[in-house]
Amino acid sequence: MVPEREAPSVFRLWIHRIAVVFHSTLATAAALGFLLFLLLQDIWNALPDITTPQALSAEQSIAILDRKGNELYRIVQEEDRTTLERDEIPAHMRHAIIAIEDKRFYERPCIDVRALGRALRTNWINDAPSQGASTITQQLVRTAILSPEKTILRKVRELMLACQLEHMRSKDDILDLYLNWISFGQNIYGVEQASKRFFGIPAAELSVAQAAVLASLPQRPTHFSPYGPNTHTTVSEDLRQKIRSGTLKYAADIPPEEVTTGLLGTKTRITKQPFLLRGRANIVLGKMEEQSFISREERAKAEKDLLQLRFAPDRDTIAAPHFVFWIRKQLAELLEGNASLTSSGLKVHTTLDPLLQQLAEESVAAFYPSIRQKYGAKNLALIAVDLQTNEIVAYVGNWNFFDERDEGKIDMVQIPRQPGSSFKPFVYAAAFQNGYTPDSYVRDEPIHIGKYKPRNYEGGYFGRMKMRDALVRSRNIPAIKAFYWGGEEEAVLDIASALGITAPRERKLQEDKSFQYGWPLALGSAEVPLVQMAQGYATLAREGVFLPLLSIRSIRDGSGNELHTPERTSSRVISPQIARDLTSILSDVRARPEGYWRDATTLSGTDAAVKTGTSSTCTVMTREGKCLALSANDTWVIGYTPEMLVAVWAGNADNTPLFGEADGLTVVVPLWRAFFEAMHAKRPPFLREFDFE
Known part of the structure; x- marks a missing residue:
């Protein structure tokens, strides 16, 4: 007889079931863990390589500078940036960023667990407005390597790269990178460019x-923009009325939801007592004091400075605009085929003299105004050239770069x-060059050249x-x-081409072989840019x-x-x-006609070789073609002293004829003379006489 099997107890049955569930859970967890491992491994393998020097090399703008190092213009790619070395960034700038962005920057591990937990609790559990937990390193990674998209995958990649970066670099290096990389809004990147844009000073100051x-x-560059609506902290209209009427008696009673925190604080009075509605900058100062970066006295002084703070004008400044864009064109030719240089923070040192440019x-x-009114020149x-070096020191391409109408x-x-x-x-x-001299004689008399009868501008003949x-x-x-x-x-x-006036020859080469300037070339019929006339003179x-005239001294x-x-x-x-003879002729004051002509073209205290020019167009013509x-x-004037050459042109870009008694002597010589006088008042000439020996 086979004995009956003893029925399992309820306890054993539960133990069995728990064991099955445990092993199943363990197996599932192991499988999920393995899958997670594979996923993280794939994410890791797909991460950008940040071990190369180029990985965190920030794109920088090209700065065009005058001869004194003043910035004329910045050629910005997508990010306007100038990279600084550590010793060029003041300690209080570094401390301010740490205080507001990552107070445990130097102590925490690569992932700030405390901040992460606080953010989860605030954002998900308490269902409060979004609060960030990104460390300075994570922000750097997000800005320099990743994208701002808000996805779990991006966050995981961000954490991985941040830990890798903190393993590779010191905290000071990471802070340097952050201060050079981070965005301050309006395509302004890095603390140096932000300082120059908002305050007009380098970061060191x-x-x-x-x-x-x-x-x-x-954190919020658009919201806190110095040029936006939130420059100062504001309150709702209802709260403003309560403050004005005295209904609100205590600052502690101000509802936070009725206050929009701005960049700077706003002073007000509650029951006749002064009160400061803090801005984010005030909050930064408070955190700097809390973390012992500044003393109470330093904070108080900075708070006072904030109330008197002024920002630089909100505009893209461009000095000497026509010159700058000419330099840009030259840069494109010089850097052709080397695209990497266009984002490497080039500094283009030009020849422009800031004082002479201002005077010009x-x-x-x-x-x-008077030239336009009297003669219709719009x-x-x-252009001014230093004759000791042939450097262009002043350059005005038009009366107003921003005048769209004209x-x-x-x-x-x-x-x-x-x-x-x-x-x-x-x-x-x-x-x-063919043997004639200034003392050779020539007859000023009526002549016929084919069907043409050339005449003198002023009429008559001198024999x-x-x-x-x-x-x-x-x-x-x-x-x-x-x-x-x-x-x-x-x-x-x-001879004109050899002297630097190449446009007439170039034009002829472009035309049909039958093209000829003929004798009108002697009267200036061939078109020439002012810059080439300056070169020739x-x-x-x-x-x-x-x-060759020089406009770029160096590129670094x-x-x-x-x-x-x-x-x-x-x-x-x-x-x-020959050159001396021509200078002697053009500077011969006694040979100039007496009166206005002589007075207008003679400079006080220095020799000046001067030549004017006027081109004309026929405004009334018969059916037979007779003008x-x-x-x-x-209208032109080109004149030079032993030290400086100045060339001036006036007319209309659309070729509209001038009116009145317009010619080089009446239209542009007064301007030419005024510029020379203003320049000599600031910088008296050292060389005053031409040497004809």
Whole structure:
């Protein structure tokens, strides 16, 4: 007989069931853990490589500077940034960021468990407004490597990279990177550019109050923007009425939901007692004191400074705009094929002199209204060249870059226009090269060239006269004869090109082979940019030695390494005697007509070689093609002392004729003279006389 099996007890049955559930749970947990491990491994393997030096290399803007190091303009890619070294960032700026963003920065591990738990409790359990738990390192990773999207995957990647970065770098290095990387709004990145944009000073000069303001921005740069609606803390209209009426008696009774915290605090009075509605910058200062970064006295002073704080104007500043955009064009050519340099914090040191640029702009602005009213010239341009170095020291491409109506953005220094009589010295240079001299005689008399009957600008004829006097008085007939004596068109184009006036030759090469300037070339019919006229006259002033005009002195990278220096070679293109003869003629005060002409073109206390020019257009023509009336189109003056050359043009970019008695002498010479006088008042000339020996 087989004995019956004893029935399992209830206890054993429960133990069995618990064991099954436990093993199942354990197996499930193991499987999930393994899957999680595989997932994290995949995430880890897909992380960006941050071990290379380029991984955290911040894109920097290109700074265009004048010769004194003042910033003219910044060429911004997507992020306007200038990277600083650690010793260039004041300690209180570092402390302010730590105080408000990550107070346990130096003590905590790579993941701040306390902050993470607090954020979870606030955001999920208490269902309160979102509170962040990102450390400085996590913010850096998110800004420099990842994206701002709010997903669990991104957060996991952020934590992994933050831990990897803290393993690789010291906390001080990470803080340096953060201060150079972080956004302050309006595509402003890094503490240096934020300091310059908001306060107009480098970061090294920041006060404690200013540092607190900057530290307030990274979390909500748009909301706390110094130029936005939340610059100061505000209250609801209902609360404002309660404060005004005295209904609200105690500050502690202010409902937080009726206060919109701004960047800066707002002073008010509650029951006639002064009270400060704190802004975020005040909160930063409070945390700095709590964490012993500043004393109570330092906080009190900074709080007082906040009440008097002023921000720099909210605008993109650009000094010498036409010059700056010309420099940009040159940069594009110099850096072509090397795209990495365009984001490496280049500093482009130009030749522009800030004082002379200011005087040039002021002179143009002062004369523009009367020039426009009297003569109808809507556009003006001026360029000044230091003849000792051939560096461009002042450059005004138009009277107002921001004048949309009258095409102010067009850079008339670079636009070819007919130079009129200001081209004549190059025609005489060709004649002198063929053996003629300033004392050679030429007859100023009626002539016929085919069907044409050229005439002098002022009419009449002077008969037999020296070439010196003919050029000083800008007689057309002698200039046409000098054109033929000098070898005609090709000879004149050759010498003009050698001196630096290449536009006429380039234009001819682009045209049909039958294209000829002919004898009108002697009267300045070939279009030339003002910058090339300045180059040609500078070559004469340098006694026939050509040296390219210079606008960029050097280009350095963000570390100060020199990447480009101009390679200029000088060459003699005409004999020194011819150049001296032309300078002697153009500076011969006694040969100039008496009265206004002589007075306007003579500078006090220094020699000046001067030539004006006027191009004309026919405004009344018969059916047969005969011109009955001419009006000025372009007015010029180019003049130089032993030290400085200044060239001025006035006219209309749209080629509208001028009116009144418009010519180079009446329109632009007064401006040219005023600029020289203003310059000499600030910087008296050292060299005052031309040396003709």
